[in-house]
Amino acid sequence: MDGSARLDAIDRVLARDGWAERPLAVLDLDAFDANLAELARRADGTPLRVASKSLRVRALLERALTHPGYRGVLAYTLPEALWLVGHGIEDLVVAYPTAERAALRRLVGDPSALAAVTLMVDEVAQLELILDATSDVRGGALPIRVALELDVSYAPLPGVRFGAHRSPVHTPEHARALAQEIVRRPGLELVGLMAYEGHIAGVADAARTPYGAAVRTMKTLSRPDIAARRAEAVAAVREVADLEFVNGGGTGSIESTGAGGAVTEIAAGSGLIGPGLFDHYRDFRPRPALHLGFSVVRRPGPGIATLLGGGWIASGVPGEDRLPTIAHPAGLSYAPQEAAGEVQTPVVGAAADDLRVGGTVWLRHAKAGEPAEHVATYVLISGDEVVAAVPTYRGEGAAFL
Structure with missing residues (x-):
């Protein structure tokens, strides 16, 4: 049909x-379930972490997590993650750094949340804020789980850059240095690394125009650079701490992210919904x-x-x-x-x-x-x-x- x-x-x-x-907002479950299965097929055995920002409906998050190809939630704020813990979700990575001091204090005061939630960091100032906000309530609490974010934007020439302005951690050396800063703080535990290639996963490339051709060329050239830098950074960080997970990618980059070897899980969410922007992707068009x-x-x-x-x-x-x-x-x-x-x-x-x-x-x-x-x-x-x-x-x- x-x-x-x-x-x-x-x-x-x-x-x-x-x-x-x-x-009225109508969600076609037949299309949602077909997309759920297709994303898992594309991941070819690599677990998918559901990006909650792309759903924002608990019932749909829970439905996705019943599929064997999906494991855990990629949340977008710490208050959201705490709220989801309160509703029974047990594995959450917060995709963006947090400065919500009240939420940090709530995290430390809730043993189930401390075990379930991983915070994202990319500089020492964030570590200090986390520890300062929770210093008077920590007591004998478990350490706060954190993951560091590696920037994998593509900069082939001076002054030329593709990708979102996210982390200041650009190189394996930067990643190792931040990992060392994390592990020398007893209130924190480094458990993961994230490297999101938004310029591949989140940029449409199907247009038969000079711009579309340029985007396709950029993606082709940047994939080997991402895979190499991510693998080197993961190896450098593993010299400092064991990592439970390495997260990467999104709906638009599942195959190339999984092929890199260093990634243990892939983020996905938009592909379950099939929004209008995905009408302009060459390799994958989810069902609306x-x-x-x-x-x-x-x-x-x-x-x-x-x-x-x-x-x-x-x-x-x-x-x-x-x-x-x-x-x-x-x-x-x-x-x-x-x-x-x-x-x-x-x-x-x-x-x-x-x-x-x-x-x-x-x-x-x-x-x-x-x-x-x-x-x-x-x-x-x-x-x-x-x-x-x-x-x-x-x-x-x-x-x-």
Whole structure:
């Protein structure tokens, strides 16, 4: 069943079962489960750690973790990780450094959290902050588990750089020096290393344009550099401390990350949802699982209809690729003077003449997890049945960023 036919079927299921209010977020479990299996197949036996930022729905995290190819959660804040520990998740790595002193104190005061949560660090100042924030509550607590992050951005020439600005740890020597700083502090235990190649995993490369060709070339050239530096850094750090895990990659780099040899687990999350940005990847296009329905509320003139809302813009460098994809009905585009707006979104095209007030236009967000910040509930559909309505983090009253 193609995407348009599937959304027609979803419309019928929702109408039959009385789901009339919009906006509405619908999660196609059949697509989600297919993506779950496909990511595990691509990993070829390397465990996948679920990136919670790409889901932000506990029920979906728990569903992913029941699959034998998945192990643990890659959280995005320490308060989120503590909250998930409180709901029974036992293996969490916080992907970003933390400066939340109150959360650090809560971590030290909870033995189950101390055993379950690993913090990310990339400089000595972070170590000092962690220890200072917890100095008066540590007592005889277990050491705080930490992982260091290695930067694997690609810099082939002076002044030329590809990749996110993340860690200042660029070389195996930097990694060894930071590892030594960690192990000489008795309140900390070094257990892992992370090296995320965002310029491969998170950059679209399917465009048949000079830019698309340049991206593909950059990825091809940077993969050997990443594999070599990561392997050297892991070897250097293992001279200082045993490592329980080496984390790398993302949905867009599963094969190349796993082929490097040094990685023991791969992060993945966006590929379970199949957001709009993945329509522009060459090697892997997940099935679209999350659909966002918005009501038609106006008919300003021929060939134009207006939605209430719709402007859920993705984070990152502003551009058309950060707009939601208009998924259904076919034949619609944004009005160029307005695009997607917070309170109204005009859509134009021949298909607009067939829309009526109260009808639904289906969008797909450019990113996987951000829609969960806008709605309290995801409606889960399998086949032609609504099987559950589950809360997002926001629906549970939890807001972490």
